[in-house]
Amino acid sequence: MIKLIGVVIVIAGLLFRFNPLLVVLAAGFATGLVAGMSPLEILSAIGQAFVTNRYMSxxxxxxxxxxxxxxxxxxxxxxxxxxxxxxxxxxxxxxxxxxxxxxxxxxxxxxxxxxxxxxxxxxxxxxxxxxxxxxxxxxxxxxxxxxxxxxxxxxxxxxxxxxxxxxxxxxxxxxxxxxxxxxxxxxxxxxxxxxxxxxxxxxxxxxxxxxxxxxxxxxxxxxxxx
Amino acid sequence: MNVTLDQIYAVTGVFLLIFTVLTLTDKKQSGKWGTAAFWGLYGISFIWGKEIPPAVVGGMVVVMALIAGAKWMGTGDYLSATAEFRRKMADKYGMWLFGPALAVPLVTFLVAWLAPKMGALIGLGIGSIVGLVLAFLLTRVMPVQAFQEGRRMLDAVGWAIILSQFLAALGFLFDKAGVGKVVAEMVSAVVPVDVRLATVIAYCVGMALFTMVMGNAFAAFAVITTGIGIPLVVKLHGADPAIAGVIAMLSGYCGTLMTPMAANFNVVPAALLEMSDKNGVIRAQVMTAVPLLIVNICLMYFLAFPGK
Structure with a gap:
């Protein structure tokens, strides 16, 4: 159940009209933390995925x-x-x-x-x-x-x-x-x-x-x- | 000729660094330092993304999100043309103006078709360069002004341009945390899984809803298909995985039409078109997306269970 915290953060963050970039970032960190990753591992995962998906932009x-x-x-x-x-x-x-x-x-x-x-x-x-x-x-x-x-x-x-x-x-x-x-x-x-x-x-x-x-x-x- | 995707990324990065310099030298730029830092960091991620340690890129990404969240980005003075000048030039160049614009997709297509190893993305990169060169030859504009015009359009889009990449990163973390399995357990608790139609609805509506949350049908597909599609629709009721899979993806696309999280398709165009309502594109699409989702549910129910 706690693993869904990222989904909850995205829904709540958008509902309260926070900047979507910050919402996604918070959701990513929360999800990584409940999955037992260290903050540095989470940063690495975000950086790696960001670079891999450059073609989108x-x-x-x-x-x-x-x-x-x-x-x-x-x-x-x-x-x-x-x-x-x-x-x-x-x-x-x-x-x-x-x-x-x-x-x-x-x-x-x-x-x-x-x-x-x-x-x-x-x-x-x-x-x-x-x-x-x-x-x-x-x-x-x-x-x-x-x-x-x-x-x-x-x-x-x-x-x-x-x-x-x-x-x-x-x-x-x-x-x-x-x-x-x-x-x-x-x-x-x-x-x-x-x-x-x-x-x-x-x-x-x-x-x-x-x-x-x-x-x-x-x-x-x-x-x-x- | 062999162009790699890394070379296209490098050119993109150089464009972004040029925009950065122009931002810094613009006396009328609002939010000068935030805007320059944002495009500068973004340019660096394009040029040296693979060389810099992923954790450092992650840190850069966090800084970019903070700049956007703090509203430190603004617009500048792009030395734009007056309406009279544009009117005069439109009469002077006429239909030729469409040449460079159409060269971009044309070259993209030719590269994708004739050099499938390079593919459409590299084709788009080459096409953009060809289009830019043709635009220079046609208009004899100063190259620096071309980048001012590019910067004008990029500032209009703003931070939204990196949202898709953010979402891809989020999907990656969801996958690592095993979000799909949790979803499957929850759905089984709510949906009467013995009823075939109920599982089909859960799969299609689940795709649409999760796509709306994630802003990306591809990211949602992995989660919802592992959580609902495979255990309930394919295993339990014997659906053809190919047919159910493709209709589920299209249901996800119905969700894409309805969410601001799909920035590239819904928010960026609203900005590009200078609409006063940032959600105007979504507003236009909802009344198409909902009936189409119902059609997709029916299609999966009637087509994905051959002989059953």
């Missing part, structure tokens, strides 16, 4: 490219494009991107991401589409940006396990084989497909509802575009 490398392109009008240009595509609504832009992301990641291609696609391209496109309906106040912008960011996550999460060499599948294989069960990567990748289709369908419904809400909000304001 490689997005640092992409920032200067995107930053420079933004300085030279990338966002403005993306907005120009959507303004020229008069029929594409915000929700449809999101769905097309989500589908593209799901299909490509399912083929094992990492084409996408919040810093490289959502911020410079998809978010400005959806914002411009909403502005055409006369919807551009701060509350709506937040809602539209949140939905744009979600399209990336839906596509990424519910497409990636269709690729037979996906990291997630390799982890499942590892855990199952540790326990003495042989599993086949190709079988697993096939059984990721039904969830992928369900995710797409639910996301499509959400995006179309968003379009309806934007249209209604635009109409309510009548001629007032301020």
């Amino acid at each position: 490689l997005l640092v490398l992409v920032l200067p490219v995107i930053g420079v392109l933004e300085r030279f009008g990338l966002r403005e240009k993306a907005e120009d494009i959507i303004r020229s595509m008069k029929t594409l609504t915000a929700g449809r832009v999101m769905f097309v991107y989500q589908l593209f992301r799901q299909v490509t990641v399912g083929l094992g291609l990492q084409l996408g991401g919040h810093p490289s696609f959502i911020r410079p391209i998809i978010a400005p496109m959806t914002e411009a589409a909403a502005a055409r309906e006369g919807v551009s106040n701060a509350g709506w912008l937040d809602r539209i940006r949140g939905m744009s960011a979600s399209a990336e996550n839906y596509g990424n999460f519910f497409g990636q396990l269709i690729f037979p060499a996906a990291g997630g599948l390799l982890l499942i294989k590892g855990v199952m084989e540790n326990a003495g069960y042989k599993v086949d990567l190709l079988v697993m990748s096939q059984y990721a497909i039904p969830s992928a289709i369900a995710a797409s369908a639910i996301a499509l419904a959400r995006f179309l509802l968003l379009d309806r809400a934007i249209r209604a909000a635009g109409k309510n304001k009548g001629g007032d575009r301020g």
